[in-house]
Amino acid sequence: MNSTQLGNGIADTPEEEVILIVVGLGALGLIAGSLGLFWDKTIAWLLTHGLLLPAAARPLLEIPGTDGAGLDLMRAAIAAGVLLALIAVVVSSAVRAIRRRRHAEELV
Numbered sequence: 001m002n003s004t005q006l007g008n009g010i011a012d013t014p015e016e017e018v019i020l021i022v023v024g025l026g027a028l029g030l031i032a033g034s035l036g037l038f039w040d041k042t043i044a045w046l047l048t049h050g051l052l053l054p055a056a057a058r059p060l061l062e063i064p065g066t067d068g069a070g071l072d073l074m075r076a077a078i079a080a081g082v083l084l085a086l087i088a089v090v091v092s093s094a095v096r097a098i099r100r101r102r103h104a105e106e107l108v
Contacts, residue, residue: 043069051075 011017035042043066046052053059053075055068062070071079 039065 011020043052047054047069052063052066052069053072055062055066055070057072059068059070060072061076062068
């Protein structure tokens with residue numbers, strides 16, 4: 001590796017990036033599969049802790065596969081805010097990585 005080449009600390013070459021993506025997708029598949037196995041327990045936990053409203057409360061946004069449980073306006077707004085924050089973090093990280101690579105190419 002060149003002394004002027006900067007990596008992201010996790011994957012410094014394109015091959016390492018591909019391996020990291022494949023491993024990440026595999027892990028995501030395992031997590032999604034295990035969530036499917038424990039769906040009923042997960043929904044029960046969310047209902048018990050008040051993160052989801054039961055069907056009797058007539059939620060504004062019903063979540064499929066929960067027998068009518070879902071989110072009211074306040075919970076939906078919080079979920080949307082969390083989703084927007086997550087998107088902002090991902091975009092910010094991508095922009096920083098692009099700038100770092102462009103700066104590294106200018107140094108060469």
